Amino acid sequence: MKTIAAALIAAVTGLSAATMPAWAQFPEKPIKIVVPFSAGGGSDGLARAVQAAIEKHDILPVPVVVVNADGAAGTVGTRQVLQAEPDGYTILQIHQEMFAASAIGRVEYKPSDLEPIVQASQSCTFLAVPKDSQFNSLKDLLDYSKAHPGKLKQADDIGSATHFPSAQLMSQAGTQWTIVPTGGTSKRFAALKGGFADMALMSAPWLTRGKDDLKPLAAFGSQRFAEAPDLPTAQELGYDVDACLKRRYWAPKGTPEDRIKMLADAIAAAVETEEVRGYLDNNGEQPTVLEGAALKEAIQKDYQSYVDVVDVVKKTSGR
Numbered sequence: 519m520k521t522i523a524a525a526l527i528a529a530v531t532g533l534s535a536a537t538m539p540a541w542a543q544f545p546e547k548p549i550k551i552v553v554p555f556s557a558g559g560g561s562d563g564l565a566r567a568v569q570a571a572i573e574k575h576d577i578l579p580v581p582v583v584v585v586n587a588d589g590a591a592g593t594v595g596t597r598q599v600l601q602a603e604p605d606g607y608t609i610l611q612i613h614q615e616m617f618a619a620s621a622i623g624r625v626e627y628k629p630s631d632l633e634p635i636v637q638a639s640q641s642c643t644f645l646a647v648p649k650d651s652q653f654n655s656l657k658d659l660l661d662y663s664k665a666h667p668g669k670l671k672q673a674d675d676i677g678s679a680t681h682f683p684s685a686q687l688m689s690q691a692g693t694q695w696t697i698v699p700t701g702g703t704s705k706r707f708a709a710l711k712g713g714f715a716d717m718a719l720m721s722a723p724w725l726t727r728g729k730d731d732l733k734p735l736a737a738f739g740s741q742r743f744a745e746a747p748d749l750p751t752a753q754e755l756g757y758d759v760d761a762c763l764k765r766r767y768w769a770p771k772g773t774p775e776d777r778i779k780m781l782a783d784a785i786a787a788a789v790e791t792e793e794v795r796g797y798l799d800n801n802g803e804q805p806t807v808l809e810g811a812a813l814k815e816a817i818q819k820d821y822q823s824y825v826d827v828v829d830v831v832k833k834t835s836g837r
Contacts, residue, residue, distance in 0.1 A: 544777055548581045550608045551767075554595025556588040559702075560721075560801065564639060564765050565611050567797040571788035578784050591615055591678070593625050600627060604770040606777035609635060613763040614679040614820060621824040622677045622831060629821050635767040636782040637808040637816070638789050639798055642739030642762040643680065643719040644749065646732040648710050651717075656736040656755055659717065663693040670695035673706040673715035676835045680719045683738060683761035685830035686823060690757050697834050707731070719761055722802030738762070764806070764820070766813070782809040 553565045562584070569582045587595030592615045602608035610632065619625045645656065653659040663670050674681050674697045681697050688694050695716075700709045706718035711731050725734060725745045737743055737751045738761035752759045767785055769778060786807045788794055798805055808816055 544606060544780065545578060545580045547607060548583050549578070549606070549781070551582060551584050552595045552599050552608065552610050553584060553586050554588065554592040554598075554610065554612055555586065557586050560641060560763070560803070561611055561613065561765060562586060563797065563801065564794075564803070567794045568638065568785055568788045571791040571794050572784060574793065575788075575791060577787050591619060591624075591675075593619055596625075596627070599768065599770055600631060602770050604633075604772035604774075606769060606773050606781060608770065609781065610768040611638075611765060612768065613765050614682070614824070617821045617824045618677055618679045618682055621682070621821070621828050624677065629817055631771055632768040633771055633773050633778055634813050634817055635769055635778055635809070636785050637764055637766045637806060637813055638785060639803045640739070640762040640764045640806045641721055641801070641803040642737065642743075642760075643721055644725065644737045644743070644746070645717060645735045645752075646710065646720045646724070646728070647717045647735060648713070649731050649733050651733055653717075653735065654733070656750075656752065656757075659735060660691045660693060663695055664691070668694060668696060670716045671698050671714075672696070673698055673700040673709035673718040675699060675701060677831060679763060680761060681831055681834075682824045682827060683759050684719065685827040685834060686759045687752065687757055688834065689827050689830050690759065694830065694834055725802075760820075760823075764816075765803075766817070779809075 551565050553562050555561045565584045569584050572578050572582050587598050592612055596610060596612060596616055599608055599610040616629060620628045647653050672684060672695055676697050676699050698715055700706050703721050703724060706720060707724065707728055709715040710718055719738065722743060724732065725743060734746060734749050736755060737749050738759055739751060740753060742749060742751060789805050789807055795805060
């Protein structure tokens, strides 16, 4: 191994030169990152940016391979990792789509059936309405919804990772509207522009991309967007709702803790590189590295927030 590679590895894992021989045991072969979605999406893009940074900077002594296992809203790839050997050589990258599938009962597994490794980033959303909408604020929209229960339509994926935060907002505001199945953000945009939906949660790049056609009402993260500093967050407006996709890495249950730690430190080091930071910035995401106890606490809180609104999700699943 190159001297510079050994130095980087030691820095990432906190190993001293005297303990470097431990690397002879793990890793010895390529590490596979399973992305349970198709190539070209946000999850795939981050995984490949992390992969490239690890290899470019010799963060690990073995190659990292990204494998797309698309199907059934992330459940096909997730099951592959659930069934893999708990040896650290097969890991998963997925956001809260796993929480949504589990909470609503589409799958038999729960987040606790996997070992969390590290959270790498988050991609927050904003609530948008068409440019010519009568609603000029979140209050306007919620007041109308309370006066006309069930009349509003939100473009989204039924039972998805964005349907659940929407259900949280409905629950806290004491109202309900209907979720109409559309798909990803580009299809939601088309639904808004075509008059087929009244509102949608959109990813940050659409603040710029859709500025001529969309009117943002509120940001659904803990902080305002740099691109829209005057746009208040839902939390500022009194609603404890977080609609940020948090991209996390997971390992099969029973993976040794020292290997979990090694992988977490390697991915965290990749996130700190200029290349991954640039990727995140270009795609409207923020680096939000969490591992260990802090990560487990965040996962427990996030998952419980989904479980708490399952009934609302089911009631608002329009067809």
